[in-house]
Amino acid sequence: MRHWGPDADDGSAWTRGRVIAALAVLTAALSAFHSAVPNTVGRLGSLLETFLPWLGLAVPLLLVLALLRRSATAMVVLVLPAAVWGQMFGGRLLAADRGAHDLTAVQHNVSDVNSDPAGTALALTEAAPDLIALEELTPSALPAYEKALASDYPYHAVEGTVGLWSRHPLSAVRPVDIKPAGIEEGWSRGLRSTARTPWGDIAVYVAHLPSVRLGLSGLGSGRRDESAGLLGAAIAAEMLDKVILLGDLNSTVDDRGLDPVTSRMEPGDAGRAFAFSWPASFPVSRIDHVMARSATVTNVRTLPATGSDHLPVAVDIRLERDSDGSPPAP
Numbered sequence: 211m212r213h214w215g216p217d218a219d220d221g222s223a224w225t226r227g228r229v230i231a232a233l234a235v236l237t238a239a240l241s242a243f244h245s246a247v248p249n250t251v252g253r254l255g256s257l258l259e260t261f262l263p264w265l266g267l268a269v270p271l272l273l274v275l276a277l278l279r280r281s282a283t284a285m286v287v288l289v290l291p292a293a294v295w296g297q298m299f300g301g302r303l304l305a306a307d308r309g310a311h312d313l314t315a316v317q318h319n320v321s322d323v324n325s326d327p328a329g330t331a332l333a334l335t336e337a338a339p340d341l342i343a344l345e346e347l348t349p350s351a352l353p354a355y356e357k358a359l360a361s362d363y364p365y366h367a368v369e370g371t372v373g374l375w376s377r378h379p380l381s382a383v384r385p386v387d388i389k390p391a392g393i394e395e396g397w398s399r400g401l402r403s404t405a406r407t408p409w410g411d412i413a414v415y416v417a418h419l420p421s422v423r424l425g426l427s428g429l430g431s432g433r434r435d436e437s438a439g440l441l442g443a444a445i446a447a448e449m450l451d452k453v454i455l456l457g458d459l460n461s462t463v464d465d466r467g468l469d470p471v472t473s474r475m476e477p478g479d480a481g482r483a484f485a486f487s488w489p490a491s492f493p494v495s496r497i498d499h500v501m502a503r504s505a506t507v508t509n510v511r512t513l514p515a516t517g518s519d520h521l522p523v524a525v526d527i528r529l530e531r532d533s534d535g536s537p538p539a540p
Contacts, residue, residue, distance in 0.1 A: 220349050227281020230272055234284065238291035241298060243418075245466060253429040259464040260429075260495060263302075263484065266295040302484045311508060312409055315341040319418070319458040321518035323369070327351040329514040331358035337513055337524045341405070342375040343456035345418040346518075354398045370398025372457075373484045378412075379406045386444050388417060390436040400503035402439065404450070409529045412505075413450040417441050417457035434460050436469040442470025445503070452529065453503040458520065459499050475501035483510035487521040502526040 224422070240247070244262055248253040258265075265323055276284035295425065316339040326348075329419030333408050334342055341473055347368060355373070356366065363375035364488030365458070367383040374380065397419040404411050419437045423430035438459070445453060455475060463472055498520055506528045513522040 224278055226285070227276055227279040227284035230279060230281060230284035231287040232273050233268070234272050234287045234291050236273070237265060238294045241265050241291065241294045243411070244464070249466065253431050253467070254495045256431055256461070256465050256467045257424070257429040259466060260461055262462070262464045263295075263299050264494065266291075269295065269524060297472065299484075302414040309508060309526075310528060313341065313407070313454075313527040314339045314524065314530045315343070315454065315456060315500050316513070316522055317343045317456040317458075317500050318516070318522040319345040319498060319518060319520040320347065320355075320516070321520065322346040322351075323350050324351065324517040326517040328358045330511075330518065331355050332518050333514065334364055334522055335359070337394070338520075339524060340377045340407075341454070341456065342415065343369060343375045343414075343416040344375075345399070345416070345458045347371050347373050362373075367401060367403050369401035370396075372399055372401055374401065374403055374414060374416050374456075376403075376405055380404065381406065386415065386417065387418065387440065388437045388440040388444070390420060390433040390440075390511065393420075393433070399437075400444075401442070402448075405454075410452065411450055412452045412454055413448050415441070415453065415455045415457070417455065417459070417507040419458065419460045421460055430515050431461070431467050438468050439470045442474055445471065448503075451504045454505065454527065455501045458498050462495055462497065463499065472501070475503050476506065485510045485512050485523055487512055487523050489519050490515045490521050491522060496523070497532045498523045500527075502527055505529045 240258065247255040247258050248299055273288055276288060305471055314337060316334050316337055318334060324330055342363060349426040359375045363377060366373060366375040367380050369385040380403045382404040384402055385398055386402050388400040389397050397504045401416050403414050405414050416489060420433040423432050459468055461468055485496050487496045500523065507525050508528060509526040513524055513525055
């Protein structure tokens with residue numbers, strides 16, 4: 211306590227707290243250069259990136275230590291990680307402005323143990339979306355979703371455990387193979403459909419990437435990363451210009467494991483908003499996403515909890531305009 215309390219007398223305010231200052235520099239470096247953290251051992255880089263915004267909690271903690279230490283050096287150096295965090299994530303704290311948009315979409319992992327599928331379906335319609343993507347659909351719950359959504363969403367497609375409901379006609383529905391090696395046959399978590407909208411045809415993908423596990427060996431994301439590679443390849447081969455992807459990708463847009471997908475899409479606000487969706491009881495990460503190509507995702511927000519362990523995520527989508535301000539011709 212002599213070294214930390216108000217009676218500390220080991221050196222001046224400018225010579226005390228060098229360890230705290232060093233930790234502040236390390237925090238700033240990890241935030242700014244997270245991509246330099248290797249993924250070769252335990253996928254530590256992906257683990258850091260999954261919870262990257264929470265690294266900012268180190269700043270108030272180190273500030274308290276600096277005050278206890280009465281270290282002017284540490285308090286000055288703490289400006290560095292605070293500034294880095296503000297530059298990277300400060301914009302996500304600003305209130306969203308819906309502005310002009312063409313479509314609204316909702317993405318939700320409804321949970322395969324959801325005891326109220328009908329109530330969940332009705333809750334999603336409160337956002338008046340044009341598109342609703344659901345994951346973890348079970349054969350027993352599917353009829354309840356179909357019945358609850360039928361009146362407002364007359365078009366729907368289901369492949370395996372993922373489904374899409376739409377106000378606009380759907381065609382060219384097919385499964386998308388994102389199954390990693392080693393997973394049993396019958397595992398189907400991807401679909402692709404063409405939505406025929408007033409703004410032209412849009413390729414809509416729904417995907418649920420494999421879960422990750424955190425253990426003594428680090429982040430177990432190998433299958434998730436392999437599945438992301440397959441999904442990214444499918445999107446790269448898509449012939450339509452306008453693409454919307456909705457899904458539970460089991461990580462954040464900061465995670466390099468999703469690079470095969472995020473590098474081919476235009477996250478827009480999807481990459482700048484917090485809108486933490488998991489776990490629903492105390493959300494710490496947004497692993498549910500809506501991304502687009504030849505369109506801009508705006509106003510990302512979560513909806514009230516349902517019977518799932520995920521929160522629904524709603525977004526607005528603005529399609530690309532021609533030079534005269536009108537949507538491109540179909």
